[in-house]
Each structure stands twice: as C-alpha cells, then as structure tokens.
Amino acid sequence: MKVGIGYSNCENAFNAGKQAALNAITQAAFGNADLVLAFCSGALDHQAFYRGLRAVLGQDVNIFGGSAIGVITNQNLSYQGYPAAVAVLKFEDNYCQMAVATGLFNSPFNAGEQLAQALPNMPDASLLLLLYDSVKFSGSENVAPVMNPSAPLLRGLELNLAAPLPVAGAGLLGDHGFSHTLQFCGKSIAQQSASALVFGGNMSSYIGVMHGCQPLSSQRYTITGIFGQFLYSLDGKPAVEVIDQAFGGRNWRSRSPVSHLCLGIPANSAPDLNKENDYSNRLISGVLPNDEGIILFEPDMHEGMEIQLMRRSPALSRASARTSTEALLQQMKQDGRQPLIAIYMDCAGRIAQLDPAAATGAEWPAAGQEDAREVQSLLNEARIPLLGFYCGVEIAPQAGKSRGLDWSGVLIILAR
Incomplete structure (x- = not known):
C-alpha cells in the first residue's frame, strides 16, 4: 500500500477540500487513489468540502470519513479554525470492502446488522474500521443533546459477522456544541448512518488503547x-x-x-x-x-x-499514549511487519485546554503537550504516515470484545 497525507485549514470549504486533496496526492506521488480517508471540522460546509475533494480526486474513488473536531497528521495537530485532513491510499497486495447502513437514528442494533449483512465474506480480513454519527438530537440551550449509543451498534454488527474480526473506530463529532454530524459514505454524504471498511490481503492490524x-x-x-x-x-x-x-x-x-x-x-x-x-x-x-x-x-x-x-490525569494520558505507541511499534518490529499507515482516533476532551484560566491543576496541558503529540512524535521517528482526528466515542477491542470508550485514544497501525 502506498499512502499520501494532506492537510488544510481554510475557511472556504471547497478550496479546503481541493487543497487537502492536492497536498495528499503530491505527497503520495501517484495518480489515482483506490481509497480516500477524509475528515473535516464541523465548521466547514461538508458538501462544498466534498466537492473540492472530487474536483481533485475524481468521481470514481470511494471517500470514507466525515465530521471531526480537529485533525492530526505527521506535521499538524489542529483543532482551531477550519482543520481538515485527507489520506489517499493505493493498494498493492491488500484491499478493502465498504458497507453503509442508514437508520442509525431508529435502531443502532439494526444498523449494525445491516452493515454485517452488506459485507462480503473475507477469509483474510484483518480489521473492521467503523464510523457512526455520535449525535442523535443536537439539543438546544435548555435541552441536552441525545447521543446514539455504540453498544447496540457493535452488538448488531458482531452477532452477524461471518467470522470474528477486530473492530475499531469512532463516533463522529464535529464541534463541542454537539451539532449534527455528516459522513462521507463512499460516493455520497449521509447523516444518521454507520459505515464500515474491512481490510484484507497481505495486511495485519495493531491496535493500542490510551486512557489516562x-x-x-x-x-x-x-x-x-x-x-x-x-x-x-x-x-x-x-x-x-x-x-x-x-x-x-x-x-x-x-x-x-x-x-x-x-x-x-x-x-x-x-x-x-x-x-x-x-x-x-x-x-x-x-x-x-x-x-x-x-x-x-x-x-x-x-x-x-x-x-x-x-x-x-493529563500527565497519565501523555504517559499512556507514549507507552502504548511504543509497545505497538515494538510488537510490529518483533513480528517483522512493515508499517503502512497509522490511524489515530482521539477523544475531543483530550485536546489542550484553550482557556488557561479554567484549568485547576498545574499539570493541565498547554498546546503542544497533548497526548496526541506523543503519538505523533513516535510515529514520525518510525516514519509512519499518520492520519488522525478528534471524535466523540472511540471503539477498540478491550477485555475480549470491542467496546465504546470515552476519554481515550485508539491507535491503529496497518502493516504488511
């Protein structure tokens, strides 16, 4: 697999899509991508951003992703302004399949069922990457937002998969006001949906969970x-x-x-x-x-x-991010695997506090001291392309089953 990563922070959503896509293609040094991963701030017009992506990447490639509070790349850790990031992937001796389920609003369990039934049988599958809209009702000043639960979605998915498979992913969130989110679902944009990518071929996945x-x-x-x-x-x-x-x-x-x-x-x-x-x-x-x-x-x-x-504990969050990433890199080295791309899904609550006056402890992180910086630094040392985003819920295998997590970071490294 060949990978290119692009970033933008542009208020004009169409230009942001074009810029991020062009940066990714330039870094990748190949023409047509087989898959695109794309995440953008809830402050951006997603339709216009998507059109900007298509203007560069064409109409045929599947685009997978959606709303994010911020994005993380090898050079950027960005959650202010209008951040967006794109990864373009070119498969070699590996591949992926995609499925989308609507109706998350009505029944997360049924949405998980639909996803599993839409996926083909893949004997060599190594990872299922799951995304869903975190927000069910956005709420208002006097009414709390209502969230879509991850547990029934995961249960519906796992009960209907042809074979057990590690599931990792995220519940998307576009801003701290819990506004409605959108997803890029292959060749369309959807709301109140769940989508899955299953990776197969000559590929292994390494998954680490950082708490704090x-x-x-x-x-x-x-x-x-x-x-x-x-x-x-x-x-x-x-x-x-x-x-x-x-x-x-x-x-x-x-x-x-x-x-x-x-x-x-x-x-x-x-x-x-x-x-x-x-x-x-x-x-x-x-x-x-x-x-x-x-x-x-x-x-x-x-x-x-x-x-x-x-x-x-922000200090524990940073230590956990460091030790977990180091453990994944060490395990991958022992297994003789070659890293292809890292995907990091970090809880939006783990960004640096933007209002220092609100902090009540000397250990509270300032910008540049977030846990994501530890992950970014170690992956840069290992020369692994990184695409990450800040989300509402993180999903990863824990204690024998995949679970929804909060206040956590989930790092996936795909390797061959």
Missing part, C-alpha cells in the same frame, strides 16, 4: 436511577451529591463536559486499580438543572450496573 484515568478509590457504586443518558442516583442517593462527597467539593461541575472526572465501568469482576485497560470510561457531559442528576455522553448504562468514579 485512574479510580478515585476502590469504592464501587451501584446505579439505582437512570433513564437513557440521564443518571439520577447511585446507591439510592442523588448522583450529584454522591460525586460531590467523593470528589471533596463542587469544582468538578465547573466545565461542561466535565473535565476532571468521569465514570468507569470495570471490564471484569476484579479490576486492577492500577491497570487502566481494566476500565471503560464514560464522559459526563454536564449536570441537570437543580442538580437533579448528571448527563452522560454515552447512553449505555443501566440500573444495577456497578461503576467507579475516575479522575482524569
């Missing part, structure tokens, strides 16, 4: 009141009061989404407090009026579920 959260304590809480993404009570007590007491104050409420705390779902019955992969983290989007409860980003919890309160 630790349990506040060993104490577990049982969910006793919840409806969708609104969590009302823990252990029979108001959830907000329980968190206030555990955190030692109300400061955790100062930002929406909540920056310093999240909820952790233990991946097994006896998780190790020091092993971040033993937990799936869930972002808290905010607090309901009158402290009635908390708003979860991912609506996949239920009454009776046991959770732990997790403290987010």
Whole structure:
C-alpha cells in the first residue's frame, strides 16, 4: 500500500477540500487513489468540502470519513479554525470492502446488522474500521443533546459477522456544541448512518488503547436511577451529591463536559486499580438543572450496573499514549511487519485546554503537550504516515470484545 497525507485549514470549504486533496496526492506521488480517508471540522460546509475533494480526486474513488473536531497528521495537530485532513491510499497486495447502513437514528442494533449483512465474506480480513454519527438530537440551550449509543451498534454488527474480526473506530463529532454530524459514505454524504471498511490481503492490524484515568478509590457504586443518558442516583442517593462527597467539593461541575472526572465501568469482576485497560470510561457531559442528576455522553448504562468514579490525569494520558505507541511499534518490529499507515482516533476532551484560566491543576496541558503529540512524535521517528482526528466515542477491542470508550485514544497501525 502506498499512502499520501494532506492537510488544510481554510475557511472556504471547497478550496479546503481541493487543497487537502492536492497536498495528499503530491505527497503520495501517484495518480489515482483506490481509497480516500477524509475528515473535516464541523465548521466547514461538508458538501462544498466534498466537492473540492472530487474536483481533485475524481468521481470514481470511494471517500470514507466525515465530521471531526480537529485533525492530526505527521506535521499538524489542529483543532482551531477550519482543520481538515485527507489520506489517499493505493493498494498493492491488500484491499478493502465498504458497507453503509442508514437508520442509525431508529435502531443502532439494526444498523449494525445491516452493515454485517452488506459485507462480503473475507477469509483474510484483518480489521473492521467503523464510523457512526455520535449525535442523535443536537439539543438546544435548555435541552441536552441525545447521543446514539455504540453498544447496540457493535452488538448488531458482531452477532452477524461471518467470522470474528477486530473492530475499531469512532463516533463522529464535529464541534463541542454537539451539532449534527455528516459522513462521507463512499460516493455520497449521509447523516444518521454507520459505515464500515474491512481490510484484507497481505495486511495485519495493531491496535493500542490510551486512557489516562485512574479510580478515585476502590469504592464501587451501584446505579439505582437512570433513564437513557440521564443518571439520577447511585446507591439510592442523588448522583450529584454522591460525586460531590467523593470528589471533596463542587469544582468538578465547573466545565461542561466535565473535565476532571468521569465514570468507569470495570471490564471484569476484579479490576486492577492500577491497570487502566481494566476500565471503560464514560464522559459526563454536564449536570441537570437543580442538580437533579448528571448527563452522560454515552447512553449505555443501566440500573444495577456497578461503576467507579475516575479522575482524569493529563500527565497519565501523555504517559499512556507514549507507552502504548511504543509497545505497538515494538510488537510490529518483533513480528517483522512493515508499517503502512497509522490511524489515530482521539477523544475531543483530550485536546489542550484553550482557556488557561479554567484549568485547576498545574499539570493541565498547554498546546503542544497533548497526548496526541506523543503519538505523533513516535510515529514520525518510525516514519509512519499518520492520519488522525478528534471524535466523540472511540471503539477498540478491550477485555475480549470491542467496546465504546470515552476519554481515550485508539491507535491503529496497518502493516504488511
């Protein structure tokens, strides 16, 4: 596989598409691409951006991607202005198949089912890359947004695949206001959809998960009141009061989404407090009026579920990104594999805080200190082309199954 990466940050969406595509083709030094991966800021007109891509890349190639809060390349880590990034791929002894499912809004499970049924049987498949629209209802000033859950989508997909396959991907998000997102689905643009790429041929995939959260304590809480993404009570007590007491104050409420705390779902019955992969983290989007409860980003919890309160650590995020990337590179080297391209999906909450006055800890990252910088630096040293984007939900195999994650980064390295 040959790869070229292009970037733009141009307010004119059509020109942004042309510029990013031209930069990718120039770097690739080949003519016609077999596949295009493209992500752009929610601030850009996606239709015009798509037309700009087509003006350079032609009408025949499939374009896969969509909305992103920001993008990451070997040279750029960009989430301000109008960032966009494109990867053009030319297959050699590898290939991919694509499927798209609509109706995510009505039934994520059925959308996963449709995806699996639309994909051909691929005995040499090594990875399924999944994208879906995170936002179901965008909400308003006084109404919380409603999100599409990843768990039923994954369940519908995995139950209907011809053979077990690693699934990694992301729930797309275009801005911090939870506006509706769009996807590039081959030769069309769609909303409320899910799409999948399955890679096969002479190809292996290496997947790493970076977290950066630790349990506040060993104490577990049982969910006793919840409806969708609104969590009302823990252990029979108001959830907000329980968190206030555990955190030692109300400061955790100062930002929406909540920056310093999240909820952790233990991946097994006896998780190790020091092993971040033993937990799936869930972002808290905010607090309901009158402290009635908390708003979860991912609506996949239920009454009776046991959770732990997790403290987010930017320093741990950077350390996790570094060690996880190093481990993937080392494993790939031991296996004698040649890297082709890296795809990094990073939680939008892990960008550097743009308002230093809002930070409440000396370790809070400044621009240039994000976890993505660690990934970028190590991949540059290894000379691996990088395309990344900031998203709402990250998906990766964890504790024996693919799961939706928050406050995480997922790195995929495709190799031959």
